[in-house]
Amino acid sequence: MSTDTIHFDEILSKYRSDPYEYVDMRAVHAGEIRFLVEEGAEVQGVSGEWQHIPGSPIYEITRERNPKVITSKTNGTVSFINRELDGKFVEAGTRLVTIRHPLKKKEIIEAILQEVLYLFPAPERARYFFSMDIQSRIDQKGARSIVIQPGDEIITMSLMKRDTPVFYDGEPGILHSIYFSPGDSIDQGVPLLGVCPEEKLSVVQKIITRVKAEWE
Amino acid sequence: MLAHGDLLDLAASLSADSPFSPSATHRILRYGAPLGCRISHHHTLSRCMDQLRDRIRATDRPAPATGKVVWADRLTASQGRFHRHWFAPEGGLHMAFLWADTLLPEWGRFLPFAVGIACCETLCAFGAGACLKWVNDILVQGRKIGGVLTETIIGVPGERYFLVGIGININVVEFPEELRSRATSLRLETGQPHGVTKIFAHLLARLQWNIGLLGYSEEQWLAGRIRFEENPVLLRWRELADSPGKKVMFGYDVQKAPLYRGTVLNIDRQGGLILCLEDGSKITEYAGEIEYLDAPDAQA
Numbered sequence: 279m280s281t282d283t284i285h286f287d288e289i290l291s292k293y294r295s296d297p298y299e300y301v302d303m304r305a306v307h308a309g310e311i312r313f314l315v316e317e318g319a320e321v322q323g324v325s326g327e328w329q330h331i332p333g334s335p336i337y338e339i340t341r342e343r344n345p346k347v348i349t350s351k352t353n354g355t356v357s358f359i360n361r362e363l364d365g366k367f368v369e370a371g372t373r374l375v376t377i378r379h380p381l382k383k384k385e386i387i388e389a390i391l392q393e394v395l396y397l398f399p400a401p402e403r404a405r406y407f408f409s410m411d412i413q414s415r416i417d418q419k420g421a422r423s424i425v426i427q428p429g430d431e432i433i434t435m436s437l438m439k440r441d442t443p444v445f446y447d448g449e450p451g452i453l454h455s456i457y458f459s460p461g462d463s464i465d466q467g468v469p470l471l472g473v474c475p476e477e478k479l480s481v482v483q484k485i486i487t488r489v490k491a492e493w494e
Numbered sequence: 495m496l497a498h499g500d501l502l503d504l505a506a507s508l509s510a511d512s513p514f515s516p517s518a519t520h521r522i523l524r525y526g527a528p529l530g531c532r533i534s535h536h537h538t539l540s541r542c543m544d545q546l547r548d549r550i551r552a553t554d555r556p557a558p559a560t561g562k563v564v565w566a567d568r569l570t571a572s573q574g575r576f577h578r579h580w581f582a583p584e585g586g587l588h589m590a591f592l593w594a595d596t597l598l599p600e601w602g603r604f605l606p607f608a609v610g611i612a613c614c615e616t617l618c619a620f621g622a623g624a625c626l627k628w629v630n631d632i633l634v635q636g637r638k639i640g641g642v643l644t645e646t647i648i649g650v651p652g653e654r655y656f657l658v659g660i661g662i663n664i665n666v667v668e669f670p671e672e673l674r675s676r677a678t679s680l681r682l683e684t685g686q687p688h689g690v691t692k693i694f695a696h697l698l699a700r701l702q703w704n705i706g707l708l709g710y711s712e713e714q715w716l717a718g719r720i721r722f723e724e725n726p727v728l729l730r731w732r733e734l735a736d737s738p739g740k741k742v743m744f745g746y747d748v749q750k751a752p753l754y755r756g757t758v759l760n761i762d763r764q765g766g767l768i769l770c771l772e773d774g775s776k777i778t779e780y781a782g783e784i785e786y787l788d789a790p791d792a793q794a
Contacts, residue, residue, distance in 0.1 A: 331775050440646060
């Protein structure tokens with residue numbers, strides 16, 4: 279999204295009229311489905327100090343007589359169930375349930391920012407740290423003083439007692455948002471960093487200020 | 495000095511009782527064969543891994559051969575994870591090797607397991623009742639006898655290597671005070687001295703086999719002949735590990751920042767440690783380390 283195409287009023291009114299995120303839950307693999315919730319049910323996401331307590335059971339999938347209960351990752355209300363699939367065999371990736379998750383102010387800001395920032399995802403499920411150079415620059419001057427370029431060694435990924443340097447391969451820009459704490463265990467594909475091209479920085483600041491000021 | 499041909503012969507003889515067919519055994523040995531193709535021996539070094547790291551990053555020389563080994567009789571600045579001091583006097587086996595990262599990510603993650611298995615099998619072959627603690631610490635009766643350090647390193651042309659450091663206490667009989675109750679050696683366990691060169695050769699042969707097995711397993715999986723959970727490296731690791739059932743403290747750096755207590759339930763098909771926490775919930779970890787709460791842990 280370029281600076282010119284960001285229409286604050288349009289974006290904000292979209293979130294005002296429908297302040298929810300709709301999270302689809304799909305079949306994790308092929309198998310026979312049995313739903314464990316009803317439409318309209320309130321469900322809980324993962325919780326606990328280590329994010330180790332599973333969320334509400336949503337469906338059970340059985341393959342080769344191995345049943346597996348799949349739980350919700352997010353809290354909200356079940357807004358859709360593909361009920362006609364109950365008891366049927368489905369392919370991997372089939373949409374089964376949608377959860378309507380109510381967005382908080384912080385999540386709305388993040389949702390808008392994620393349309394503007396370049397998101398750098400975790401390559402594997404592992405624990406992540408900043409490279410020593412980046413960490414020392416963050417400690418000294420703060421993340422938003424750091425400009426990163428493609429090819430920069432920015433992060434160390436620790437997996438199975440093996441440390442691997444991770445090189446940035448996105449657009450050059452300022453390290454605007456950090457979505458992990460050093461040492462956190464992060465799932466594959468989850469954003470680690472949001473990088474803002476320098477020319478978009480003022481726009482990003484406006485978005486944050488506007489949402490903070492106008493959102494109850 | 496060891497000749498590469500002798501190592502290949504040794505690896506072949508050690509695999510004589512393998513459960514694999516002759517053709518599979520041949521392929522496994524071929525995958526692992528480069529290990530030990532170049533061996534650089536030193537009396538004293540600061541760290542073996544530094545030698546290889548510098549070699550990879552040297553811009554004025556061609557890329558190093560995969561399987562290159564640096565071996566030293568003693569190290570003066572040896573380190574474990576998180577810059578922990580590693581006691582590396584004469585009488586120990588101190589080595590590092592390079593391995594070009596040609597494995598898919600889902601198989602490359604098992605390289606630290608394969609190295610731990612090779613160390614454990616070597617010690618068992620010389621009479622120590624060694625076992626593995628997740629991921630690849632080698633223990634005898636809860637005392638640490640060997641350790642492995644693994645990094646990924648990028649060479650100048652952009653080639654990725656595994657850089658693996660191994661330290662095993664062979665003939666060490668005196669440990670510093672702070673390690674005395676938590677460390678042991680092959681000599682202390684068997685009551686006799688051992689030839690370090692002979693054990694070094696056996697270790698290289700076992701590394702050839704187990705790393706070769708990883709390459710072969712990936713090949714078989716890609717061809718659809720085995721399922722991921724049938725990974726022979728993981729199955730062998732489970733045979734040698736004593737972690738399941740143990741009460742442990744988990745942490746990324748468990749000595750400086752322990753996170754929580756739990757009981758090890760199992761290892762999942764991706765090598766993750768499945769723990770049952772004190773509140774009965776379960777968690778699977780893919781990075782970090784554990785300390786047994788019912789036994790001494792040594793230098794890491």
